Amino acid sequence: MVLSTCLPTSTARGPRATVNSAEFVRRAANLESTTVPAASYDAIVMAPRVALILPALDEEQNVAAMLDELARATQPDGLPGLALAQIIVVDNGSTDRTAAVARERGAQVVLEPRRGYGQACLAGIAAVEPQADIIAFMDADGSDDPAELSRLIAPIERGEADLVLGSRVLGQRETGSLTPQQQFGNLLATFLMRVFYGARFTDLGPFRAIRRDALDRIGMRDTNFGWTTEMQIKAAQHRLRILEIPARHRRRRGGKSKIAGSIRGSLLAAAKIIWTILRYRLSN
Numbered sequence: 276m277v278l279s280t281c282l283p284t285s286t287a288r289g290p291r292a293t294v295n296s297a298e299f300v301r302r303a304a305n306l307e308s309t310t311v312p313a314a315s316y317d318a319i320v321m322a323p324r325v326a327l328i329l330p331a332l333d334e335e336q337n338v339a340a341m342l343d344e345l346a347r348a349t350q351p352d353g354l355p356g357l358a359l360a361q362i363i364v365v366d367n368g369s370t371d372r373t374a375a376v377a378r379e380r381g382a383q384v385v386l387e388p389r390r391g392y393g394q395a396c397l398a399g400i401a402a403v404e405p406q407a408d409i410i411a412f413m414d415a416d417g418s419d420d421p422a423e424l425s426r427l428i429a430p431i432e433r434g435e436a437d438l439v440l441g442s443r444v445l446g447q448r449e450t451g452s453l454t455p456q457q458q459f460g461n462l463l464a465t466f467l468m469r470v471f472y473g474a475r476f477t478d479l480g481p482f483r484a485i486r487r488d489a490l491d492r493i494g495m496r497d498t499n500f501g502w503t504t505e506m507q508i509k510a511a512q513h514r515l516r517i518l519e520i521p522a523r524h525r526r527r528r529g530g531k532s533k534i535a536g537s538i539r540g541s542l543l544a545a546a547k548i549i550w551t552i553l554r555y556r557l558s559n
Contacts, residue, residue, distance in 0.1 A: 325428055325484075326361040326407035328399035329382075330392055331415035335371040337528045338364060342380035344421040360407040364415065367395040373415075392481075393502035397495065403487070411484040417528030418452060419482045427484045430518050437489040437515040440507070441482035441522030448524045460545050464504065464552060471556045474511035479503045479548065482522050489515050500544040501551035508555050 327345075331338055345362065364377035368388045377384050387398035396412060403410060409431055413419040423441065430436040443453060444461065453461075465476045481503060493509035495502070510517055 324407060324432075325359050325409045325411055326363060326403040327359055327411045327413065327424070328363045328365060328396060328403075329413055329415040330365045330367055330395035330399065331369065331373050331377070332367040332390070332395075333369045333371050333373060334415045335369070335373050335376055337417045338373055338415045339376050339380055340528055341415055341417055341421065342377065342382055345424075348421045348424060361402075361404060363399045363402055365395040365399040365402075367391070389498075391499035393495070393497040393499050393505075396502055397498065400490070400495075408487045409484055410487055410490055413482050418525050420523045420525065423482075423522055424484075426520060427482065427522070430520075431484055431486055435516070436518040438485045438506070438510050438517045439483065440476070440478065440517070440519045441480060442476075442478040442519045443480045443482075443522060443524040444477040445519065446521035446523050449526050452524045452526045456545075460548065463545075464548050467549070467552045468504075468508065468511075471552060472508060472511045474507065474517075476507055477519060479507065480522070480524070485510075489513075497551065500547035504548050504551045505555075508552065512555070 329338070329341065342362070342364075345359075362382045363385055364374070364382045365385045365387050366374040366377070368390050374384050374386065383402065385398050385402045387395050399412075400410065409428060411424060411428060413421070413424070419441070427439050427441055430439050461478055464479055468474045468476055483503070483506070485506070489510070493506065493513050493515075495506060495509070497505040507517075
């Protein structure tokens with residue numbers, strides 16, 4: 276583990292189908308693609324503590340497999356006891372069956388037609404029920420490994436951290452899971468954050484978990500590519516306890532990345548990330 280040394284929301288809420296974690300597990304267990312029998316979940320106690328948010332844009336090819344993996348991750352012989360109060364898929368204006376597939380898997384679906392990764396995350400946060408005190412984020416494209424979710428949450432549950440980041444740089448990566456432009460952008464952005472904020476990070480990846488009260492305190496606002504950068508900068512500024520742990524990263528299971536999949540998307544994301552870093556520096 277790498278302990279970061281950086282100690283130096285009103286959003287639109289679209290229509291949603293509310294399904295609790297027990298219902299999610301029941302439905303997932305009955306799907307043909309999930310081989311885990313429903314009875315194997317009987318001993319699992321899904322305490323209402325963690326809300327998981329998966330922003331999704333045209334991820335019909337991937338979201339079902341991700342939700343099935345989440346169900347399997349709660350098996351007694353896997354990583355037991357994922358305390359998920361909610362599994363929220365935020366459909367960010369998809370033109371395919373992303374929302375329908377997520378509902379079929381028993382997930383809660385929030386519709387946020389205003390495009391933007393940060394916008395989707397904000398809509399997901401607005402849908403989190405009051406009893407959840409930890410909020411986790413992961414991509415719906417299959418690149419994050421649901422089996423590692425409990426490792427991400429554990430330091431917060433033990434009272435050791437307020438924000439835990441799953442680092443793709445420190446973890447095992449499948450060949451091609453990070454493009455050269457993503458790797459360069461990570462190096463540049465984390466270097467600038469160290470220079471301007473004294474915050475030592477290795478990655479700006481989406482796989483993360485944060486205490487709800489800490490998230491409320493930092494007041495997230497970014498609606499697109501600067502979301503993860505804003506969270507890490509504000510966490511450093513508010514002197515949160517931040518922990519980076521190695522996280523496995525995989526190639527997306529299908530479709531094309533909305534950002535890294537094109538030169539234009541990569542350039543727009545890079546420009547917004549750098550602007551976010553400079554903007555908060557100038558505002559201080």
